[in-house]
Structure formats: C-alpha cells, structure tokens
Amino acid sequence: MRISNPTRPPSVRQWNHHWWSLRVVISLTVAVGIFLSSILAYLDQASRFRVEHVAQIQTELSRLTDLTALALREPLWQFAPELASSIIEAAFVNPDVVAIAVWDEKGMSFARRERASTNPDEVAANTRDIVRDGSQVGKLTIQMSTSGYVRKVDAARAQYVRTGLLVAVPALLVILLLLHWRLVRPLDKLVNASRRIETGQLEVPIRAVFNDEVGELAISLEATRNALLSLVAELENRNKELTESNETLEIRVRERTASLQQALQNLELVQKEIVETEKLASLGRVVAGVAHELNTPIGNALTVITAVEFDLDGLRKEVAQGSLRRTSLDTFMERAAQGLDMATANLKRSAQLISDFKQVAVDQSSDQRRDFSLSEVTREVLNMLLPTLRKSGVELRTDYSTDVVCDSFPGRYSQVLTNLLMNAEKHAFAEGAPGCITVRTESVNDSTVRVTVSDNGVGMSDEVRSRIFDPFFTTKMGRGGTGLGMHIVHSIVTRVLGGHVIVDSQPGQGSRVVVEFCRSAPLARD
16 A cells, blocks of 8 residues: 655655764764773873882982982092082983082082973972081082973873774774674665655565564564554545535535624624714713713803893993992992903803813714824813712822824724723722822823823722723623723724733722823724
C-alpha cells in the first residue's frame, strides 16, 4: 500500500550523510579523549620534572657552595684574586651556574663572574661565610638556574605526542570498523525503511540486523509500519463514510448558517434598540432634572416682575390723582432696577440651561462628527446633570486642567459622561447619603485625552469590578438598574472614540473611572 506525501521536510536530505556524521562525532570523541588524557598526563609529568629538578639544583647548589667556600679560604687569606678567579672558572664548568660573587671580610668585592641574564624567577641562590682558622675572611654567593627542567619537559612532550598518535590511530581505525559493522550499516537500513514509510511505501517489512538497541528500533519501526497500515485502511473506510455524508452535511451547514445569520441580525437589531432606549431614558432623566431646575429661576423672575407690576400700578394711581411725589418715583425706579437685574439674571440662567440642553440633545440625537472643545461639552453635560445630582445630595466638582479641541463625536462622548455620572450617582452612595463626584479633563499627549470620573462612595469588590462592563449586569436589578450603562460606555469608547476604559476601585475607598480616547476619532467606526 502506498500513501501520497508530496511534501518532504528539509531534514530528510541530511540523512544521506548521517552515517558519516556519526563516524565523525565518535572519532572526534575518541581523539579528544586521548588528547585530553595525554595532556593531563603530560602536565602531571611536567610538574613532577620541575619539582624534582628544583630539588636537585638546591642540593647541587648547597654542595657546590660548600666546596667553593673551602677552596677560596687560601686565596682570600693570601689576597690572590687570580687564584680565586681560577677556582670560580672551575665552578662555572657546571652549565646551570649563572653567577658567583666573592667579598672579603670588609665587604669589598674580591672576585665575580656572571653569565648572560636569566629569568630571575628561575634562579636559586646560596650564600656561605668563608672561614679560616675560626675567623671569617669573606663571603661567597652562588646563583644557579632552575630552568634546566625545560629540556626534560620538551622530551616528555615529544614522547607523549608519539604515544598519543600510536594509540589514537589504531583505536580510531578499530572503532570506525566496529562502528560501521554494528551501528552505521544497520542504521542505513533503518533510514531507508524510514524513507519508505515517509513516502507511503508500506509494503516492505522491516527486519532487525542485530539483537541490540538498533534491533529494538527496527522492531519499533516495524510496529509503526503495521500501525500505519491499519490506520490507512481505517482512514479509507472513514473517507468513504465522509464522502457519503458530505452532501447532506453541506445542506445542513447552509441551513444552520442562514439561521445563525438571521439570529445575529435580530440580535444586532435588539441591541441597537436597547442602546437607543437607554439613550432616550438617560435623556428623559436629564429633561426632568432640567425642567425642575428651570422652575427656580423662572419662578424668581416671575415673582420679581409681579412685584414691579404692583409698584407700577401704585405709581399710575398717584399720577392719575395728581399726587405723584418725587420720593415715590425714586423708590419705584430703584426697586424696578433691582427687580429687572434679578429677573435678567434668572432668565439668563434659564436661557443658559436651555442652550446647554439643546446642544447636548442635538449632539446625542444627531451623532454628528465635528470639532468641539472638550471642556465646553463637558460643562454643558454637567449643567444638564447638576439638578439631578443636587436632588440626590451629591456635590459635583470639576477640574479642566487644559482646554483641548477634539475632532470626534460629541454626542457619543456626552452619552459616555452621562452614563458615568448616573452610574456613580446610583451606585456609589447609600440612599440619602451625601457624596462627592469629581470630573477631570486633561491632555495626555498630542493625540490622546483623558477624562476621569471619581467618587468617594462605597467602592466595589473585585468580583463586581471584573464584571462591570458585562451587559445586563447590575447590583440593583429591579431597583432602577438596567445593567447597560457601563456596557454602553465601554462599547462607545472602544468602538467609536478609539480609546479604552480603566476602572479602579476598592470596597470603602470609592471608585475611579479613567477614559482615554483619541483627539481625532478613527475614520471607521461600528
């Protein structure tokens, strides 16, 4: 049976020279082992040569110093430098002697002889007093070189090199022959068998050459060949079954794919409807807060105008009766001016609230991309939410560190900020308990801005924090929480504004939500 294998790994080509590589490795191993053994033996022998030679030189130096000191007694006593020089020349017959110096009893140089300079580290010296009839007549110093062991070391090195070659060459020949007979030849057969298996030629059986580890490998390959034969037969049967069921499977897959696509479309539609519903609900809460907030300035303006009308009616009566006095006119004008100032201030406050609400509503409804001031849009949103926060007893603080112009979607940003503030107002503080929410805007770099919403509320556990962006997850289900606020925040920031959201919170230590997004929103958005 043959199975197709059109591709062949690059390593197959290297098997052609596997037998040579194996020989080289083993040969190098043997050569290195013999070389290292010879080196170690040579170093040990060289060390012994040096120690023995130095000891021998020390003994010879002591003996030579004693004999030369005895021979120099008479020349020193008779003050005969020529005789002393002849004695020194006799001592210099020894090639290891490098220097001899003689001094008289007054420390003056009497005779001296030196060879060419030698390494000071390889010189041994010995000094003796020259005594005649119990009296010191001078002093002798002899220096001898200890480097003579180098000649012995050189001879030993040559000997070890010859011995290493004589041992290594026959050993390598014997090892290579045995290696070829017992290892390389059986491995060549196994490699050829492996190639046949690789190319799908499973008909030829594999037999062991020797009953050893390589033979065990051959038995294992034969078991693999038989297993592959069984597997190929089973695969052919499976292929027939798959071919028969493939037609019906394709039909089922198409039907299932169409069903999943329809379900996905329905899910996307429902998700859009939920997001729009949440947006309208958030806008409705803002409208209620703005309407409540408008009652105060409009009511104040109406009260002031009513009071001015009352004073004006009194002034008209005095004019009609002809009893108008200057003091009455001055009083009316003063009160009218104060009232008009109060009415104007309250009406301006109302107009500003309506303008901010209008801009926020337009942005959130149109979802238009434009250039906008981050701090200005933030202020507009906060003005809309301030009545709701005040009603809940929450203090709002702001910090616009820098004014940044963004090219993005102010409506989507307004929705993110609204959801963050409403989420903090609903979940951060116990019901009826006061608290503080801080909103900070800043520039991170030339391309990124950061908005931070933090509170000093109850905080959240790690479990809650890890699921805060999950859709429909809320800790107040059935009490006004839908579980979509933070999910919408995460979706808008990551998919529309091109940024990310980080939540940092610990139980009892408040929460901090950091939103970073691009100054210029990505061109493509979902």
